[in-house]
Amino acid sequence: MDKSAFEDRTTITGPMHAPLKHDSAHKHVAGTADYIDDMPEPAGTLHAALGLTDRAHAEIVEVDLSAVAAVPGVVCVLTARDMPHSNDISPTHLHDEPVLADGRVQFHGQPAFAVIAETRDIARRAARLARITYRDLPTVIDVVDAMATGGEFVTPPLTLQRGDAEGALERSPRRLKGKMRIGGQEHFYLEGHIALAVPGEDDEMTVWVSTQHPSEIQRMVAQVLGVPVNAVTVNVRRMGGGFGGKETQGNQFAALAAVAARKLRRAVKFRPDRDDDMTATGKRHDFLVDYDVGFDDDGHILAVHANYAARCGFSADLSGPVTDRALFHADNAYFYPNVKLTSEPLKTNTVSNTAFRGFGGPQGMVGGERIIEEIAYALGKDPLDIRKLNFYGDGDSGRDVTPYHQKVEDNIIRRIVDELEASADYQARRAAIIEFNRSNRVIRKGIALTPVKFGISFTLTHLNQAGALVHIYTDGSIHLNHGGTEMGQGVYTKVAQVLADSFQIDVDRVKITATTTGKVPNTSATAASSGSDLNGMAAFDAARQIKERLVAFAAERWQTTAENVSFVPNHVKIGEELVPFAELIRQAYAARVQLSAAGFYATPKIHWDRATGRGTPFYYFAYGAAVSEVSIDTLTGEYLVDRVDVLHDVGRSLNPAIDLGQIEGGFVQGMGWLTTEELWWDEKGRLRTHAPSTYKIPLASDRPKIFNVRLAEWSQNVEKTIGRSKAVGEPPLMLPISVLEALSMAVASVADYRECPRLDTPATPERILMAVERLRQI
């Protein structure tokens, strides 16, 4: 009989659905959480710096690196010719993205060489001494330039259509067209890119990289070095933020560090300066949306035709799936009876844009919400009324099919919006704001309620797979490893909870270990909000396998049946006997039971045929809504976000504390994207906002002054996800579309709400003031 202190305990610490703290929280606050630059360096570690070009588009006539190489402490200088096997790191295998520019510069700041030196300071100083001669070529910086000069695509565009959009537009009682520019966004992960390559024996290379995609880094390093993938091991314990910016953009630093490490047989660390990082790595795509909508006098949408043109930069990178996802979210939560959506992934002489939380979805959704706003102003109605008229309906309504022909089967947007409208007191506050605006000349207010419906799954179906590796050691302690990477979002914590819950042991018995390609192979990026969904299920599967073996063993040893064996807090109940978990493990080991398992998961049900634009690309949808209230100063365009109320759906939360953090953080990050974060290129194609002094992400004093965030606690996923939870990483980023629309309403007040202000984003104070001026002329 067990006599331990835990005898009477009926619960474990850290089960699924508990608000467990982030596993590294204690280390974060103590300064003892090691990021790659904090790890002890191998003896003799060298340091690298990028040599950047200063043309947006040019032939390289001559590169004189003699002054660079002559700096004392410089060990070598790498150019494209020094790549042992391949100079290509294009993630979509289009061979359009060199590690180092070779013969041609395609964006201002494109790296042309790398300096390897005894110290980082020496490498950075030396990198400035190159003399590069160019022959300038015509440049295309902006989407509009690209369209005007033939509109070359970096990847094939997509068309989604259902019904007869053109015909329905012509037959519509009302119709309006417009354009909207939606700005890009710099990730501004607080920890910049970094890679540390350590050469091993033979062809082996171990690389520590701040990456969301270790398997991709592994493949790219192998490709550039010309070694089999099995020679390269990539490790990452944690990132200081990723947000999509470390899905493909770490390839260049890892590849260069590995090439130098191979050549010099010394460890090489590559940590670019913040300015170089912002110059040489991709960002969220900015878009130009052209829309044409037909509707009736009540505000029912009859047809939508929209084109989404994106600045993709010089190469494809992930622009194909990003622009696809924009189209997948142009409908947001609204049924379009007739629809045609097209994308234009345009080539420009700018850094190649990449993944960023939402992955095109936010830009698609902003365009869709602009259409709602336009209809509301045209009809003199509250945009919320137009939203309610156009929400997707239930299965029997005939209004449940998306532009990509997937049925919306888990629709809860009405309940979310109705509850939030009531709890935030939306109607009374809107009336009070309209009254306020009547009596205030300079300060104006606005309020808006906007919904979010976001599709969960990689739209490239085969990526929806994951693996986990679980070992139980003879003392009953558990080693957990899986393909998910930790960038602050808490996936390590959530998956550990899954394991603790499965075995019914305290979570501190689970050792969370660094993600490594050596333990779980062929992983997908931790992206598309999928980390917990996929890796949680893979870990669950590994636990299931081990538990089945333990149950079979226990049933045999204790002479009972499997049904009489159950996992209870920190014990296994076998018949009437409570056996401590560690004791069962000890006995299982002695009986030669395998205590290790590789788990695997592949998302069911989904499929997607891009050529026909039909399928079920998403396993399920996550929903949410926000009400935002703002004040603007009509003399300067400055504004404040006074209050935000959020109701968000995470299914049955795996960890409510972490999920709330994702929602609050995603909201503020999305708000920054739509308000103060502005990327600005000069006439030479030089990005001039390449540091926090010039690129302004939100501060504590920018967050909503009143910020009420609630989970829709009644929700659970209709699909069999881990614990019936839903993904949370990306969907909240789109909640602050409500801030944009509230700003728009405040602007519209100066013309008595007769005109849609058509605010472009980011809605900086300048754009607000200029919109006020425009409306005052009307």
Place this chain on the structure above:
Amino acid sequence: MAQESGSIRFILNDTEVALSEVAPTATLLDYLRLEHRLTGTKEGCAEGDCGACTVLVGRLVRDGRGEEGLVYESVNACIRFIGSLNATHVVTVEHLAAKDGTLHPVQQAMVDFHGSQCGFCTPGFVMSLYGLWLTNDNPSRAAIEKALQGNLCRCTGYEPIIRAAEAAARERPSALFDPITRTREAVTARLEALRQTETIVISKGEDCLILPVDATDLARVLAEHPDATIVAGSTDVGLWVTKQMRSLNPVIFIGGIAELQRIESSEAGLTIGAGVSYTAARDALSAAYPTLGCLIDRIGGDQIRNMGTIGGNIANGSPIGDSPPPLIALGATVTLRLKDSTRSLPLEDFFIAYGRQDRKPGEFVESVFVPALHAGQHFAAYKVTKRRDEDISALLGAFRISLDGDRVKTARIAFGGMAATPKRAKAVEAALIGQPWTEDTIRKAQAAFEADYQPITDWRATAAYRLLAAKNLLMRFFLESTGEIVQLQRFEEVA
């Protein structure tokens, strides 16, 4: 000839260090991370904007009554040069938790309220919150936000960090618990012993850094080294090094010169020494001139305000420095010193052209005198930025007018961000003087801005916006003088 010694001495957490080999522009951050492997302090941007490198620096400071005390301030280690640390106590995040690993209340609250996600910014936040915790046991939300203006977080949206700050403020287990409180007396004594009494010179090869012992010594050293770079807070010069990779030699650190740290108040006005930080000047300026306290609160974050000086802001001559426009509007004069002679000139005349000031080789800015506001003078300064806090001005307007009855008697208006230097709006002034103080006059005077300024378009604003906003700031100034509420305010109270 003053005596010379050759080492920088300070306390790092609980260890006294004496460095006799220091490069002129070696940064505190690299020193912590590379020399001591104190890797809790992070590099996020290397330009004093993100706060991931925040540490506290304690030093003996004389307050308004002349009492000396040990004051700890948050600073950015990434742009803080080692040479400026003599006789200070540097406290890093590793110093907070007890030896047995028990977290400090500030750290524990950050854990309890889920204040970290990726964790990279967290040590910097902990240090800023710790600086607040030391001085305020019941901070308002305004005070917390102000303490965090210099810290960027990309994950949390800040809400849990604010809640942690509120909770931590109430947690004070015992005086012995807190590492700074516990050692306050001992550290004070040690810093007194480390106080500089002679010129410090450290040179090796071409490298040379000098810490003059007083203003006369500074004048002497500058006369010998007219090409030297003077460093006070290094909030600007720091970036020449970390971003432009400039080699500066020699470097003269003036942070230890007590005479330059003085603020003298008289009926005529305020005299502010060139070494006075924004933080140190704030209360005196705020008391004497309306809106200047709020303006200073929007310059950088606490870390920058604790380091940066008004003298440096003037001497560097940036067209977008925030202190020159209000000082020009107030009629300030700047005093420069060359060897034993000083001269004073109107501040507006100091700025000759972009990047060019009226400062001779070997000359330095000693102080700035700001005339008191007379009864009947109205004054305000307004900063316009993309992001409200910790942003560089798109434009900044400052206005001082006096009325004779209902007519404008005098007007001094100056703007930053509108020209290559901080510059007066003389055409606008002329359009106001003698006219009735009415909205109609303002509307007519607004047009005169086009004669005064031809601003540029850059990443902070277009020329059209700058001009329009400048005109509107004049309207704001007028409307406020009539009592109309025309400015957004996040909080009623000032932090």
